[in-house]
Amino acid sequence: MLLGIRVIRESDGERPGLKAALVRNVLRLVDGFLRHLVAFVTVLISDKNQRLGDMAAHTPVVRAS
Numbered sequence: 001m002l003l004g005i006r007v008i009r010e011s012d013g014e015r016p017g018l019k020a021a022l023v024r025n026v027l028r029l030v031d032g033f034l035r036h037l038v039a040f041v042t043v044l045i046s047d048k049n050q051r052l053g054d055m056a057a058h059t060p061v062v063r064a065s
Contacts, residue, residue, distance in 0.1 A: 001064070010058040020057040027053035 007024070009016050016024070031039035031051050039051045048060060 004064050005061050006064045007054075007059050007061050010060055016057065016059045020059050023057040024053035024059060027051075027056055 007016055008014065009020065031042070031053060042051050042055075043049050046055065048055075050060060054060060
């Protein structure tokens with residue numbers, strides 16, 4: 001909220017459910033390898049600038065309106 005962004009479900013734009021939140025947060029461990037180099041590279045090469053957790057959970061991060 002402080003940064004003016006939010007996480008939504010790709011399918012309908014609503015808040016993600018518990019399963020999606022769990023997937024996003026478990027994959028934070030992978031993103032954190034090598035001082036977050038994995039997350040940085042993934043964001044750079046992904047079409048939608050998403051990290052692994054967001055791609056797996058189908059939850060883009062968007063600017064709040």
